[in-house]
Amino acid sequence: MNLKIQKISILLFLFSGLSVFSQIKEEQLILDKKREPEVKKIEKKKTSVESIKNYPPEEKSQNPVEYSITNVPALSDFQTSTLQADDISPNLKTDYYSNYVRFGMGNYGKILGDANVSYTLENKLEVGADAHINANHGLQNIYAWDSRQTSLKAGAFLNGYGEKGKYNVTADFGQENYNYYGIYALNPASDVDINQKVNAFRVKGSYDHFSNEYLNNITFKSSFLSDRFGAKExxxxxxxxxxxxxxxLPLNDVKMNADLGLGLETQSTDFEILNTNSSSYFLGNLSPKVTFIKDKSYLTIGSGFTYLSTNESNLSLDRKANKTYWFPKAELQLAKSDELKFYAGVDGGLSLNSYASMLEKNLYIVSDQRVTPTETKYNVYLGIRGDVDELIKYDVSIGHSKVNDILFYQTNNLFDTSIAAIRNAYDFANTFSAIYDNGTKNEVNASLQYFPRENFNVSGSFHYINYKMENFDNIYNVPTFSAELGAEYTLLNKKLLLGFKGFMASTMVTNLYDVTNTGLSTNYTTTEQLNTKFGGYVDFNLSAEYKIHKNFSIFAIGNNLIGGNYSTLQGYQVLGAQILGGLKVSF
Structure with a gap:
């Protein structure tokens, strides 16, 4: 009888997803894959899996604690290439195996390879490796030219556990091999060369002290990036x-935390084409703060001091500058219980933009960008959050910011308007460039997690953002509204895991170019159209993994199941409905 009920539950779960989202017509563009569990603003206390990286909070106390490595499978929340939406990675939790190898195939020539292996030595030193490859042949029935894409990443890591803290060192290499296929203004031949290739090598490490006795943690990051057109960062x-x-403190039930952050950052970026932009930055941060705590309420008061040294140049610019910034940092939380907490605060800061971070947001930018920091002069926010009987967790907030050098992307015109030109891969009005403007930003954020049963959870988020800028009427390629809905359901004695993710975004605004050939001139005539609306989508994805043996599982992932043929960037249409299936071996 129980088995029959469980089967009916599966059908109801799938049918409800199909019926609620029957009007879905679009698909979200996700640019980078995440190899670690995503940390949400709100977390479940008892049902979340404690991983090696996120050790239990009590290990940060001053009391001696015995430490051991928990054998928990690494979460491979892989995402497909930029032609595809977010793959839900089904991952059945098990107490027995931490290593796995996974292989899958699907339509559009999709190939997936995924593996994570680790080994723990006698001295609690853990070594491991992680590898991932994802490829597809693109939209062969829509574009005459090549739109195939391949993404790969391989890395190794080391985790060590001492008496007073733990440390990690990770090194990885990644490559994105793809094409600037979003050509909307011209009609080139099928054998046109529009290929781009980006290589990145990264090393990062951290040491985390188990108690906050003077030293909390130390982290370092280093990276090198290059691409086909000579860019280096x-x-x-x-x-x-x-x-x-x-x-x-000499106050009833009031305690104080004192924290001091010190950060140093360097960045050098050089391009070899077009305007040959070049920049180097040195940034130093000092962030003192004190926090007064009573029960579940607290008051944090601090400041951010930043020193920035700048050296920029291109064909028409040579600028050097040094500047010091101050940013306010404060937050107040008033709470009588876990169910309802009011909070408000103000913060700000200076963030270094980079060619690497731009590619994470927009893979189709041209290999020549002006790279300059974004300054959030202040961000004032307030909200409510809470945990209702550990069944519902929520966080709702509004914010207002004053920002200088807001980064967004505009479409590029032809760089060479000659009709007889032998065109480079990026010169078909098929790329984007970073632009900056000063202005204000208003935001509304809401997130919710619901845990009705141990084997079933639902999460959702909503984001509203509105910009008012000095020089542009609209921000380009950014939706005003976006939302996400997800669910996971484990059943059949934890042998079957079902997953669902739905995405929604409002229409966006962009600029584009009309390119015409009158036949009376040796050059194309180009006309820019400003504030053109495009996009807007709702889509859903389903996944399933079933354990057929203690070491073997089969999985299936469906993306853009309605098959919406929309674009999230001008000219760049995403794949239609995608089905991928494969085998996972755990050991």
Whole structure:
């Protein structure tokens, strides 16, 4: 009888997803894959899996604690290439196996290879490797030219556990091999060369002290990026966090935490085409703060001091500058219980944009960008959050910011308007460039997690954002509204995992170019159209994994199941309905 009920539950779950989202017509563009569990603003206390990286909170106390490595499978929340939506990675939790190899195939020539292996030595030193490859042959029935794409990543990691803290070192290499296929203004031959290739090598490490006795943690990051057109970018960052927590004060039940952050960051970016933009930055951060805590309420007061050294140049610019910034940092939370907490605060900061971070947002930018920091002068926010009987977790907030050098992307015109030109891969009005403007930003954010049963959870989020800028009427390629809905359901004695993710975004605004050939001139005539609306989508994805043996599972993933043929960037249509299936071996 129980088996029959479970089968009926499966059908109802799938049918409800199909009926609720029957009007879905679009698909979201996700640019990068995440190899680690995504940390949400709200987390489930008892049902979340404690991973090696996120050790239990009590290990941050001053009391001696015995530490052991929990054998938990690594979460491979892989995502497909930029032609596809977010793959839900089914991952059945097990107490027995931490290593796996996975292989899958699907339509559009999709090939997936995924593996994560690790081994723990006698001295609690864990070594491991991680590899991922994802490829497809693109939209062969829509574009005459090549739209195939391949993404690969391979890395190794080391985790060490000592008496006073733990450390991690990770090194990886990634490559994106793809085409600037979003050609809307011209009609080139099928054998046109529109290929781009980006290589990135990264090393990062951290040491996390188990107690906040003066030293909290140390992290460092280093990376090198290059592409087919000679772009090079080097980045390095070193951060120290010092703290002294649970200081007694001569006030009833009030304690104080003192924290000091110190950060150093360098970045150098050079391009070899078009305007040959070049930039180098050195940034130093000092962030002191004190927090007064009573029960579930607290008051944090701090500041951010930033020193920035700038050196920029291109064909028409040579600028050097040094500047010091101050940013406010404060937050107040008033709470009598876990169910309802009011909070408000103000913060700000200076963030270094980079060619690497731009590619994460827009893979189709041309290999010559002006790279400059974005300054959030202040961000004022307030909201409510809470945990209702550990069944419902929510967080709703509104915010207002004053921002200088807001980064967004506009479409490029032809760089060479000659009709007889032998065109480069990026010169078909098929790329984007970063632009900046000053202005204000208003936001509304809401997130919710619901845990009705141990084997069933639902999550959702909503984001509204509105910009008012000095020089542009609209921000390009950014939706005003976006939302996400997800669910996971484990049944049949944890042998079957079903997953669902739905995405929605409002229409966006962009610029584009009309390119005409009158036949009376040796050059194309181009006309820019401003504030053109496009996009807007709702889509859903389903996944399933079934354990047929203690070491073997089969999985299936469906993306854009309605088959919406929309674009999330001008000219770049996503794949239609996609089905991928395969085998996973755990050991």
């Amino acid at each position: 080097n980045k390095g960052a070193l951060d120290f966090n010092f703290s002294k927590h649970d200081l007694e």
